[in-house]
Amino acid sequence: MPPFAPVLMESTRAIGYSLEAAIADLIDNSIAAKAGKVQLFFFPVDDAYVCILDDGFGMDDTQIDRAMQYGSMSPSEVRESSDLGRYGLGLKTASLSQCRVLTVISKQDNCIAGRQWNLDYVAKTGKWSLLILDEDELDSVPHISDLKKQDHGTLVVWQKLDRLMIGELDFEKSFGRKMDAVRSHLELVFHRYLTGEQGIKKLEIDFNGVKINAADPFLLKKSTQAMDTETLIVREKKILVKPYILPHISKLTDAEKEQLGGKEGIRKNQGFYVYRNKRLLIWGTWFRMMRQGDLSKLARIMVDIPNDLDDLWTLDIKKSHAIPPAEVRQNLQVVIDRIADKSKRTWTFRGKKETSDSVEHMWFRLKTPNQGVTYEINRDHPLVEQIVRAFPATKTKVETLLRYIEQNIPLNQLYVDLNNDEKIENDSGVKEADVKSTLEQLLSSMTSKIEKAEFLTQIEHTEPFCFFPEIIKQFMEENSK
Ligand SMILES: Nc1ncnc2c1ncn2[C@@H]1O[C@H](COP(=O)(O)OP(=O)(O)OP(=O)(O)O)[C@@H](O)[C@H]1O
Ligand SMILES: [Mg+2]
Known part of the structure; x- marks a missing residue:
């Protein structure tokens, strides 16, 4: 015995779609139909509706009949690698989880076909009574003129948005808020399609005529x-x-x-x-x-x-x-x-690596099995070396100073600041001009070109100079003249 239409259709409304997941499910279908643009139109007053229009390859009469069936394709069927569907249900279950009247109109090869599920009508007839829309009925569907202007594509329209109205005193306002959430959701879940990543067809999604942006959760440019x-x-x-x-x-x-x-x-x-x-x-x-x-x-x-x-x-x-x-x-x-x-x-401990790489760091992080972690200023850093070499008598004082700095890092406060995501200025990095003048000073105390060349080669791998390879190169060129 086939399932009893009114009961099955009412029950599957409770699969638990959120508005944003339901709309995303329809966009999955548009992507599977190779659409390059999906336009969402929503209108909150009087006969409120949500329309989703794509410019995909569309459907003919037979295909649209099949598409409107519950279980239009078996879950075990092999699908094209770009097909985002699986169960042959989304178009119906996603839509009717939000509305009582679902209209699907599709254009292919200059033919337009329209079908409609109206839950009240199905309940009245007690049958799988799919409505076939005639010319006049098609013309009364919102945004049909936009579909007609295209060579091919599909228009899905939700009307009688009962689920969106439940519990809302001010539908217009709440509808706007919900659509904002939909926009953020789409910007995120389709971000790779919106940016047109290599290997996939770029997709544009418009919200009442305004293009939405991609929200890349990895911040790939910076991470x-x-x-x-x-x-x-x-x-x-x-x-x-x-x-x-x-x-x-x-x-x-x-x-x-x-x-x-x-x-x-x-x-x-x-x-x-x-x-x-x-x-x-x-x-x-x-x-x-x-x-x-x-x-x-x-x-x-x-x-x-x-x-x-x-x-x-x-x-x-x-x-x-x-x-x-x-x-x-x-x-x-x-x-x-x-x-x-x-x-x-x-x-x-951002950015400063442990001791095992080839860079001469400002700080070391030393880990001992029993005593935990120690942060130490690098005594072999050329700046430390140079001071001690220039003023041998200060050696003990310099050592004491460095040790005091190490022992007095305001660790607790730092921890609190980092946890509160406070911007810590110390970490904004050394400025280019600063590096230049420091290098000039250091080089001026050296007399031979060889000594200067050796020094420049050494600091190529020394923090913070190694972050400015161009400057080092300039000094090297000048020195070799
Ligand atoms: N926008 C569209 N353009 C062209 N064909 C469509 C479109 N939307 C749906 N179809 C056709 O209707 C069929 C049924 O869609 P439906 O979303 O119900 O199931 P599905 O995408 O196959 O699987 P799933 O339940 O996992 O979404 C699709 O397989 C596709 O052939
Ligand atoms: Mg689908």
Whole structure:
């Protein structure tokens, strides 16, 4: 016996779609139809509606009939790699979770076909009574003229927005607020499509005529990739894992902080960012493999999964939930351990590496098994050496001074400031002009060209001079004249 239409349709309204997840589900369909532009129109007064118009390849009469069916395609069917669908349900369940009347009109090869599910009509007839719209009915649908202007595409219209009106005294106002949340959601989940990352077709999304921006949660232009990309192979399919460390909060502009979700958001949104076919699915979770602590708050790990491992990840109908399979979890745990350690270092002691690299640092971080960690000023730093060499008698005094500085770092206050994301001026870096004049002074005390050349070669790898290779090069050139 086929399912009883009115009951099934009413029940599936409660799958639990949020407004933003429902709209994102429709945009998934537009992307699968190779759309380059999706226009959202929403209108809160009188006969309020939400319209989603795309310029994808559209559907013909037969295809649109199939598309309106519950279970239009089997979940086990193999899909094109760009197809973001899985269950053959989204168009219906996402839409009717928000409204009582769903109209879909599509244009392909100069033919326009329109269908409508009206829950009240289905309840009245007690049957799967899909309405076929005639010319006049088509013409009364909002934004049909925009679809007609295009060569091909699909227009989805939601009317009788009962779910959006529930519990709202001022619908117009609350609708506006909800649409703001939708915009932020779309800017985030489709950010790779909005920027037109290599290998995917760029997508423009307009909100009542205004183009939305991409919200990159990794701040790729500024962040550091903490480790090389790891490729995990599961059932012969590739899963890519790219860990990033965000810049310290004091280095972010207000706009960047906002983009990352503000102070609280930065902490809350640490963790994995799982993309299914480059569309963000889940984010800000460690899948219970690690605690969301302060020390890992700058770590974000991009995980790219293909669309043919959905069963392994137990993807849900709303595409807002998935769990990594055991074999992936094991590998992710290794990445987590390494990244958490790195993020901790960025957080507690930014930028200055431990002693094992080739740079001559200003500070050392020494770790002893029993006594914990010591921060020491590098006695071999050329500036320290030069002072002692120029004034041998001051050697003990210099040593005492350095030791006192080391012993009197205002650690507690620093900890509090860092935790409060205070901008710490000491860390804004040495200025170019300052480096230049310091070098001039130092070089003026040397007499031979050889001595100067040796000194310049040495400081090429010495903090803070090594951050200004151009200046060193200039001095070297002058010296060799
Ligand atoms: N905007 C669109 N342009 C062209 N075809 C569409 C569009 N929206 C839906 N379709 C067609 O309708 C079908 C049903 O869409 P629906 O969202 O219900 O299921 P799905 O995308 O296949 O799977 P899922 O339930 O996972 O979203 C799609 O497979 C596609 O063939
Ligand atoms: Mg779909």
